[in-house]
Amino acid sequence: MVRLSRILKxxxxxxxxxxxxPALADVEGEVLDKLFADLxxxxxxxxxxxxxxxxxxxSKSGSAAMDLLLHRGRTAMSAGxxxxxxxxxxxxxxxxxxxxxxxxxxxxAFYQADKYGPSLQDIRTTLAMNPRHFxxxxxxxxxxxxxxxxxxxxxxYRAIEAIHPNRANLKDAIERLEKxxxxxxx
Numbered sequence: 466m467v468r469l470s471r472i473l474k475x476x477x478x479x480x481x482x483x484x485x486x487p488a489l490a491d492v493e494g495e496v497l498d499k500l501f502a503d504l505x506x507x508x509x510x511x512x513x514x515x516x517x518x519x520x521x522x523x524s525k526s527g528s529a530a531m532d533l534l535l536h537r538g539r540t541a542m543s544a545g546x547x548x549x550x551x552x553x554x555x556x557x558x559x560x561x562x563x564x565x566x567x568x569x570x571x572x573x574a575f576y577q578a579d580k581y582g583p584s585l586q587d588i589r590t591t592l593a594m595n596p597r598h599f600x601x602x603x604x605x606x607x608x609x610x611x612x613x614x615x616x617x618x619x620x621x622y623r624a625i626e627a628i629h630p631n632r633a634n635l636k637d638a639i640e641r642l643e644k645x646x647x648x649x650x651x
Contacts, residue, residue: 497522501597504629512631523566523595531561535570542574550574565594569601581608599629606638615645 497519504515526532538553554571561567572587585608591601606621619642625632626639 497597501628504631507631509631512629516629520600523569523598526557526561526564526566528561531557531564531567534560535567538570538574542570542577547574547578551578563594565591565598568594569598569604572601572604576604576608581612584608597628599625599632602628603632610638610642615642618642619646 500515500519500522504512504519507515524532524535526535534553534557538550538557541547541553542550551571551574554567554574557564557567558571568587569591572584572591575581575584575587584604588601588605588608591598592605595601602621602625606618606625609615609618609621619639622635622639622642625635629635
């Protein structure tokens with residue numbers, strides 16, 4: 466009887482996860498969809514709180530322990546300890562491989578450690594999971610520009626513009642690269 470009770474509880478728990486997880490994802494998706502619509506409609510004076518809400522949504526792993534690893538990695542990165550940050554973010558990815566922000570955070574730490582190859586790989590993973598991740602697109606654009614891939618960098622900046630037209634320094638970057646790629650008309 467006790468064994469049957471455990472099996473029944475496990476089955477009910479599995480059913481609830483199956484039934485409720487897509488519903489939760491739909492709600493989170495609706496929240497982000499609204500925030501992205503607001504972000505696109507915002508102007509230079511009103512976009513920052515919307516952007517902050519998007520970052521907050523992206524930073525929710527669904528697990529307090531995983532959120533702590535993200536926080537520790539960000540703290541290490543802020544302190545300039547990129548290797549410790551990479552270790553924290555790698556542990557986070559090991560335990561939550563579906564959490565896109567973990568890859569984005571590690572990509573940033575790799576970038577700051579001048580490890581462009583691993584950074585690009587994590588950016589690719591982030592964007593595969595979250596194509597609207599303007600932070601990852603910004604990292605991609607920066608790396609491409611630093612590598613002299615101006616046309617591809619311009620494409621990345623234009624992709625950001627379609628999502629987040631008021632992103633800091635975006636207009637200057639687009640203008641600079643349009644001149645570099647297209648030349649200057651006489």
